[in-house]
Amino acid sequence: MTDLTWLVPLPVVIPLSAAGLTLALYRRPRLQPIVSVTALSLVLVASLTLLVVVDDGPLVVDVGDWAAPVGIDLVADRLSALMLTISSAVTLCVLLYSLAQGRDDDEESAPISIFHPTFLVLAAGVGNAFLSGDLFNIYVGFEILLAASFVLITLGGTPDRIRAGTIYVVVALLSSVLFLVAIAAVYAATGTVNLAQLAIRLPEIDPGVRLLLQVLLLLAFAVKAAVFPLSAWLPDSYPTAPAPVTAVFAGLLTKVGVYAIIRTQTLLFPEGRLDDVLMWLALATMVIGILGAVAQDDIKRLLSFTLVSHIGYMVFGIALSSDAGWTAAIYYVAHHITVQTALFLVVGLVERVGGSTSLTRLGGLAKMTPLLAILFFVPAMNLAGIPPLSGFLGKLGLLQAGVDQGTGLAYVLVVGSVVTSLLTLYALIKAWNKAFWQTPETAPRPGRLPFGMVAPTGALIVVGLVLTFAGGPLYAYTERAAITLRERTPYIEAVLPDGLRGEGESADATGEDS
Amino acid sequence: MTPNLVLVVTIGVLFTVGVYLLLERSLSRVLIGVVLLGNGANLLFLVAGGAAGRPPIVGLEPEGRMSDPLPQAMVLTAIVITLGMTAFLLAMAYRSWQLHKHDEVQDDVEDRRIARLAARDERATTDDDTEDSGPSLDEEAEEARDETDEGVLPGSASAARPTRSERPEGGAR
Numbered sequence: 001m002t003d004l005t006w007l008v009p010l011p012v013v014i015p016l017s018a019a020g021l022t023l024a025l026y027r028r029p030r031l032q033p034i035v036s037v038t039a040l041s042l043v044l045v046a047s048l049t050l051l052v053v054v055d056d057g058p059l060v061v062d063v064g065d066w067a068a069p070v071g072i073d074l075v076a077d078r079l080s081a082l083m084l085t086i087s088s089a090v091t092l093c094v095l096l097y098s099l100a101q102g103r104d105d106d107e108e109s110a111p112i113s114i115f116h117p118t119f120l121v122l123a124a125g126v127g128n129a130f131l132s133g134d135l136f137n138i139y140v141g142f143e144i145l146l147a148a149s150f151v152l153i154t155l156g157g158t159p160d161r162i163r164a165g166t167i168y169v170v171v172a173l174l175s176s177v178l179f180l181v182a183i184a185a186v187y188a189a190t191g192t193v194n195l196a197q198l199a200i201r202l203p204e205i206d207p208g209v210r211l212l213l214q215v216l217l218l219l220a221f222a223v224k225a226a227v228f229p230l231s232a233w234l235p236d237s238y239p240t241a242p243a244p245v246t247a248v249f250a251g252l253l254t255k256v257g258v259y260a261i262i263r264t265q266t267l268l269f270p271e272g273r274l275d276d277v278l279m280w281l282a283l284a285t286m287v288i289g290i291l292g293a294v295a296q297d298d299i300k301r302l303l304s305f306t307l308v309s310h311i312g313y314m315v316f317g318i319a320l321s322s323d324a325g326w327t328a329a330i331y332y333v334a335h336h337i338t339v340q341t342a343l344f345l346v347v348g349l350v351e352r353v354g355g356s357t358s359l360t361r362l363g364g365l366a367k368m369t370p371l372l373a374i375l376f377f378v379p380a381m382n383l384a385g386i387p388p389l390s391g392f393l394g395k396l397g398l399l400q401a402g403v404d405q406g407t408g409l410a411y412v413l414v415v416g417s418v419v420t421s422l423l424t425l426y427a428l429i430k431a432w433n434k435a436f437w438q439t440p441e442t443a444p445r446p447g448r449l450p451f452g453m454v455a456p457t458g459a460l461i462v463v464g465l466v467l468t469f470a471g472g473p474l475y476a477y478t479e480r481a482a483i484t485l486r487e488r489t490p491y492i493e494a495v496l497p498d499g500l501r502g503e504g505e506s507a508d509a510t511g512e513d514s
Numbered sequence: 515m516t517p518n519l520v521l522v523v524t525i526g527v528l529f530t531v532g533v534y535l536l537l538e539r540s541l542s543r544v545l546i547g548v549v550l551l552g553n554g555a556n557l558l559f560l561v562a563g564g565a566a567g568r569p570p571i572v573g574l575e576p577e578g579r580m581s582d583p584l585p586q587a588m589v590l591t592a593i594v595i596t597l598g599m600t601a602f603l604l605a606m607a608y609r610s611w612q613l614h615k616h617d618e619v620q621d622d623v624e625d626r627r628i629a630r631l632a633a634r635d636e637r638a639t640t641d642d643d644t645e646d647s648g649p650s651l652d653e654e655a656e657e658a659r660d661e662t663d664e665g666v667l668p669g670s671a672s673a674a675r676p677t678r679s680e681r682p683e684g685g686a687r
Contacts, residue, residue, distance in 0.1 A: 070584070136588050143595045150602055159613050163620045165606060166541060170619075173548050173599055174536065180555040180592055187585060188562035236622050301623075 004053050008061045008076045010046040011084050011127035014039050019120035026113040033099050036116045040092040040123060047084040054081045055480070058494040060133065068133075068495045069197045075133035077491055078481035079330060083130045083259055086334045089463055090251045090341050091123045093456040097345055098244035100452025114151065122148035122248070129256045133495055135183050135193040138260060142179065142224070146172050149253060152245045153237065160240045168237035175223035182216035189213060196495035199267050199488055214269045218261065218278075225257030227315055228285035231308045235292065238307075239300035239357075243348025246300065250307050251341030255333055258314050262329065265318055266485040278319035279409050286312030286420040293427045299347050299357045302431055306383060306424055307340055313398055313420075316413050320401050326482035328397030331475055335382075335390040335467050342379040342460040349375065349453060350435060359434040366436035369449055373436050378461050380432060384425035390467035393475065395421060517561045525561065528554030541607040541617040548603060552596035559589045 018039030022032045053059065058077035062068060076084075098115070125145025132138050150172070154165035187193055189209050190201045202210055219230075226234045234254070238246050265272070289309025296302040314336070317329025347357060353369055354362045366373040378389075385391040395417065402414040467474060484490055528550050535547030563585030568575040570583040611617045 136591075140591065140595075143599075147598060147602070150599075154606060154609075157609050157613075162606060162610050162613060166610065166619050167622070169599075169603060169606065170536070170544055170548070173603070174551075176595075176599075177548075177551045177555050180552075181558060183588075184555065184559040184562040184585075187559070187588075191582075193588075232622075236624060 005059050005061050007046050007050050008059050008074050011043050012124050014042050015120040015124035019117040022116040032116045036095060036120055040095055044088040044092055047088045050076050050081040051085045054078055058491055060494045069192060069194050072137050073133040073495060074131040075495060076131055078484055080130045082334060086337050087126050087252050090337055093460045094244045094248045096456040097453050100450055118148045118151045126252050126256055130259060133195050139179055139183060153241050164237045164240040167233050171233040175220055179220035182220050185216055186213050195267055196492040199492055202268055211273060214274060217264050221257045221260045225254050225261060226308050226311055227281050228288055234308055235301055235304040238304045243344060247341045247344035250344050251337045254311060255337055258333055262318055267488060272321040275319045275321050278315055279413055282312045282315035282319055283413055283416045286416055290420045290423040294423060297359045299431050302427060303343055309420060310336055313417060317398050320405055322401055323482050323486055324401035324404055326485055327479040328394060328401050330478040330481055331397060332394035335394045338460055338464040339379045339382045342464060345457040346376045359431060362435040363438040375457055379464060380428040382464055384428055385421045388468060390464055393471050521561050525554050525558050539618045541610055541619055545603045545607055549600055556589045556592050559585055
C-alpha cells in the first residue's frame, strides 16, 4: 500500500497557506473567493481520502521529524477523520453561502477583505484541533480558531457586535487560561503532554491527582462545548453575528470542545470516574437548554438555546462509557454539525425574506416562498428527531445505549432526552407556525431568495439527509471509531511505534526522560 | 520536585488579583485581569517544568543537571498567544469606548428581558407571603446600565418598554 501519511497535515497546511495568499490579495476582491473556495474544496477532498484511508489504522506525522514523545505529531484516526470530513463540508457550504450573500447585498454589508483570511484561519484551527496528538497542540489549535472567531464575531465593529463580542472574548480567554493551567498540571504530574504517552503514564500516578487533572481538563473543554453551568455565554454571543458566521460557530466551535472531551475521556481517563457527574451535567444541559429555547421569541436565539441543549445528548453518550454510547455520540456530533449549521443558514434566508428574525413580526412566509418553508422544515424536523431522519437515528442509538447500561441514572437520562426531544419539537413547531403561517401584523416587504445562498443551504440539508440514507454504513463506521477509542492500543502504537520511546533524532538528544 | 515557594506565592497573587479584576465591569480592568491571569498561568507552567538547572545543551552539561527545555518552549508559545489576545481585547475596549464613551461590559440581553418582563407583570415574580425587603434583583437589573436598547433586539425592543413609574414596588424574590 502506498504511503499516504502526507495527507494528514493538509487540512491544516492548505487553509493556512491560502489564508496568507488571500491576505496578500486583499486588493483583489475577485481573486480572494477563488483562492478560498479552492483551498476548502481541496481540504474536503483530503479529508474524504483520509476518511477512507484511516479505516485501516491511524496515520501519524511527526512534525519536523522530531519523533513522538518530544516532538509534535498530527494523528488521524477514524474519529478525527470523520470530524474533519463533516467540518470541511460545512465550512465549504458556509463559505459559498457568504460569498453569495456578499454578492447579493449592497457594498456596505459585503464581507470586507479580511473575511476570507480569517475564515481560512478558522478552518485551519479546527483542523489542527482535530488532528493534533498532544495537549499543547490542541491548545494552539483552540487559540488559532478562537483568534479567528474573535475577528469574525466583531466584524465591522458595530455596537451590538462589540457588546456580544466582549462576553464571548472574555469567556473564551478565561477558558484558555484554564486549559493552560490544566496542561501545566498534567506536565507537572506526568512530564509529558503527548496524548499517547499520557495514556501510558496516567494510570501510574496517584488516583487523586489523576482525578484533579481530569476535572481541570473537563472544565476547560466544557466552557468551549457549552455544557450546562458553563453555557450562559453562548446564547447571548452567537445571535448578533452575521448568519454565516453564526452558522459556522454553531456547527463547529462547540463541537471542537465536544471532540476534545471525547478524546481525553476515552484515551486518558478510560476508567470513567466522573461518568455520573457527566450524566447529571448532560441532563441539566439538555433540559435547561431546551427550556430556554421554548421561552424565546427570536428564531436565532431559539436556535442558540437548542444548540446548548443538544450538546447534552453528546455528553450523555460520552458519559455512558460504552461502545454503544460512544458510537451514538460520534454519530450525533456528525449529525448535529450539519443540521445546526443548516438551520442557522436558513434563518439567514428567513431574515432576508422577512426582514426580521423575531417571531412576533414574521408571518405568512409559507405563501410567499414555499421553498424556504421546506428548507426550514426538513432540518427542523431532523433536529427534533422525527423518524426516519438522522436525528432520530442518533437519538435512538443514545436511548438504546442508555437502556443497555440499565442503571437508574441512565434511565433518568433516557427519559430526560425523550422529554428534551419533545420540547425541541414544540419549540421548532412554534417557530415554524409563527414564522410561516401566522398572518403578519404589517405586510413585510418581500425580499429575494438568491440562488447562490439557497444552493449551499440545500446542499447542507442534503448532507443531513445523506447521513440518514447512509445511516447503516456511517453507523458502522462510527462504531469502528468507538471501538478504536476503547481499545486505545492502535492509537498509542501508531504514535509510539517503539514502545515508550519513538525513534528519531530526539531520542538521543534529550537524554533521560524529563 | 520541590517548587520554589516565592514563585508559588507569586502565582497565587497573580491569579487572585486577575480573577478579582476579571469580575469588574470596566473592560480595561478586565483586560488587566486577563493579562495577570495569563502571566500567572505561564509562571505556573514554568514551575510545573521542574526546578531550574543548567542550560540544556548536549555536550556542555551532564544530562542529569540540565533544566527541561520543553515547558519553556511551550510557555514561549503561550506568551505570544496571550500577547495577541491582549492586543485584540485592547482594540475592542478602545472600540467600545469610541462607541459609547465608556468601556463597560453591557448587560446580558436575557437579564434585561427578564427584568423587563418582571416590570411589566408584577404578579409573576411577587410572592404574597414574602415581605418587602428592599430593592429586588429585578429592580437592580432594570436600573443597571442599558446602552444598547435601541435596535439590538429587533423583536422585543418594540414591545412596550415600561416606564420607571411602572416598576414593581414589592418585588421580593
